[in-house]
Amino acid sequence: MERYVWARFFWQQARDKRGVPRRHVCDTARNNNRRPETGTAFTALCSTTVTPHPDDDDTVKGTCFAPACQVCTILLARAMNWNDGELGQLVQTFHWTHADIALLATALDITRSEARRLLTAWTDAAK
Numbered sequence: 867m868e869r870y871v872w873a874r875f876f877w878q879q880a881r882d883k884r885g886v887p888r889r890h891v892c893d894t895a896r897n898n899n900r901r902p903e904t905g906t907a908f909t910a911l912c913s914t915t916v917t918p919h920p921d922d923d924d925t926v927k928g929t930c931f932a933p934a935c936q937v938c939t940i941l942l943a944r945a946m947n948w949n950d951g952e953l954g955q956l957v958q959t960f961h962w963t964h965a966d967i968a969l970l971a972t973a974l975d976i977t978r979s980e981a982r983r984l985l986t987a988w989t990d991a992a993k
């Protein structure tokens with residue numbers, strides 16, 4: 867099971883359309899079973915279309931890794947069957963802006979208020 871998960875998901879630093887770098891998760895099942903490649907756009911787990919930039923390659927000297935995308939982080943934990951309490955603990959390590967909640971809603975194809983309730987339910991389960 868775990869081997870399957872790790873073969874399917876890859877962390878990849880990539881930039882969105884505005885050029886903002888983040889470490890996102892590539893779900894190969896949603897990207898023609900292909901691993902991320904520099905210069906090739908992919909749809910991240912958070913539903914954002916991102917492209918690995920040549921300057922962000924892991925081998926580039928002095929690269930400072932961008933922060934992890936929190937929506938990708940949560941959705942990867944969920945895909946790995948973390949329980950609600952564990953997800954709640956993870957959720958609380960991030961600050962959730964309206965934009966983050968909107969992105970979570972888009973990724974899960976639910977409304978923003980449903981996404982907000984989901985975050986609250988996970989957080990409550992962690993208590």
Ligand SMILES: [Zn+2]
Nearest residue numbers: 890912935938
């Ligand atoms: Zn992401």
